[in-house]
Amino acid sequence: MKKGIKITLIIVGVLVLLFCILIGIFVAKDLKMEDKLNIEVEEITNIMEATDFDEELFKKKLNNTVTNGDYFKVERAYKNYLRDYLKSLNDIIAFYDNEEFDNILTNENLKKDGKDYINSKLIIDKNKQQLEVIKNKFNSMKTEEKVLSYLDKDLDNYYVEYYKKIVGKVEQTETEKELSMYLDESSMILDNIYNLFEFLSANKNYYEVQDDGIYFSRDDLLDEYNNMILNLNKTKTNKSDI
Numbered sequence: 001m002k003k004g005i006k007i008t009l010i011i012v013g014v015l016v017l018l019f020c021i022l023i024g025i026f027v028a029k030d031l032k033m034e035d036k037l038n039i040e041v042e043e044i045t046n047i048m049e050a051t052d053f054d055e056e057l058f059k060k061k062l063n064n065t066v067t068n069g070d071y072f073k074v075e076r077a078y079k080n081y082l083r084d085y086l087k088s089l090n091d092i093i094a095f096y097d098n099e100e101f102d103n104i105l106t107n108e109n110l111k112k113d114g115k116d117y118i119n120s121k122l123i124i125d126k127n128k129q130q131l132e133v134i135k136n137k138f139n140s141m142k143t144e145e146k147v148l149s150y151l152d153k154d155l156d157n158y159y160v161e162y163y164k165k166i167v168g169k170v171e172q173t174e175t176e177k178e179l180s181m182y183l184d185e186s187s188m189i190l191d192n193i194y195n196l197f198e199f200l201s202a203n204k205n206y207y208e209v210q211d212d213g214i215y216f217s218r219d220d221l222l223d224e225y226n227n228m229i230l231n232l233n234k235t236k237t238n239k240s241d242i
Contacts (some may be wrong), residue, residue: 033071034162040066040075041166042083058086070155074163077150081141081167082141088138092183095134098127105193107209115204117197124194135183142172185235192232199228 024230035236040061047058062079065072098125103109111121140146151163164170173181200207207225216222 033067033069036066037071037075041078044079045119055086068158073152073155074166077152077163078166081147081150084198085141088134088141091134092138092179095127095131100127105196107213109212110200110214113192116201121194121197124190124197128190128194131183131187131190135180135187138176138183139172139180140169142176144170189232189235192197192228192235196225196228196232199225 044058044061047054047061062083063073067075104120104123109120110117147164147167148160151160155163203216203221206218206221207214214225218227
């Protein structure tokens, strides 16, 4: 009886030892994965903060994976978030590269589009909607709800907190705040240009477009038009032409 108890205790002891060894292996593996991801995050941060941003190297890093297990889920969430953040910035750049607005207020376009300016107003409407989408997406990238949406909801709280740590403080930097204000002001510029076309359409019988400018037959309309142009130029001061 005592011999049976002794053998049982030995087996239990061996199982406990094996369990402890396995726990140690898993912990060591976890720590190794965390170290690898920490190095990866540091390298990505250095790329983002470099004076000459290397977008190709950045994308290569985002497409690469250095971990597995739960850290793989954290890594992919982190990199997918950064990929969408970069896309939101590229969408802004592409919007301001839009050539549709290059000549919209020139005398050539004013004559070509006629006095109802249907095409010009359609262009403004389309781009205003596009700008709102771009602006909302950019602003949402620095909200906790958006940041956490990339992460597997079933992950243990430790990995959630670790993910928050590598993403960093979830708030707009001063530069991002300025860019967000720039987008708001661009939206105002679009509204002002649209209102200018509305004014011209409503008073189409009182002006003529010549090669060297617009000539009004009424002084009050000329004054109103000049004030609208003046306000538009004030809004556009120190900003790129849309």
